[in-house]
Amino acid sequence: MSSTGALGQLMQALRCLPGVGPKSAQRMAFHLLQRNRPGARQLAEALLDALDRIGHCAECRTLTEGTLCPVCANPQRDRSLLCVVETPAEVHAIDQAATGFQGVFFVLHGRLSPLDGIGPDELRLDLLERRFQSGEVKEAILATNTTVEGEATAHYIHAMARRDGIRTSRIAYGMPFGGELEYVDGTTLAHAFKGRREF
Known part of the structure; x- marks a missing residue:
């Protein structure tokens, strides 16, 4: 199954992390969306905050x-x-x-x-x-x-x-x-x- 749209973009974005290939990115994306949406939102907010505040x-x-x-x-x-x-x-x-x-x-x-x-x-x-x-x-x-x-x-x-x-x-x-x-x-x-x- 080829993932497109927001799901595909999320999987592709997760691949920027060291050691994360296509399968790992897929597993992470599904885990965050299916089982831990509050954790996913917290991760996104923490990442945005770090990008804004850390130099x-x-x-x-x-x-x-x-x-x-x-x-x-x-x-x-x-x-x-x-x-x-x-x-x-x-x-x-x-x-x-x-x-x-x-x-x-x-x-x-x-x-x-x-x-x-x-x-x-x-x-x-x-x-x-x-x-x-x-x-x-x-x-x-x-x-x-x-x-x-x-x-x-x-x-x-x-x-x-x-x-x-x-x-x-x-x-x-x-x-x-x-x-x-x-x-x-x-x-x-x-x-x-x-x-x-x-x-």
Whole structure:
């Protein structure tokens, strides 16, 4: 049965979520419409509200409702320690885990991937370079993922930091090569931060 109209549009819209294919989208759509219409309305309203209210932090570029995220707005954070991550999900993972990290973040929103047309300009590495040149940052902790692109990104940022006399370190990973940081448990993240090494 081919679904058209509002039902078909709903199924197609659900496919924008990671890991959701045609069958999963169909199952979700039917569940929401048949069994949980109040939940569907709550989901729609929460999504619209989030789209209207959430933007990017002016300093670290993570997701936030204000001009600055709670981490950047916190005067107790150590601004000389800058952790560079690929996504806002990784800021959340590191800050929620018991890593003991009290520095601040910079979110790349991706990683260098010339084959996909993602270079330094797309990642806004000029903003990161300004942070380095401000004289405030003493150590950059490179917490990009251990994919080929993540490693290339770490090497590129290391070279940038070295030009400005900033110490760089790479967090130690207790995870398989090619894994994604946001899916690591808190204990593993804590050990990774404690075991970081010079880059």
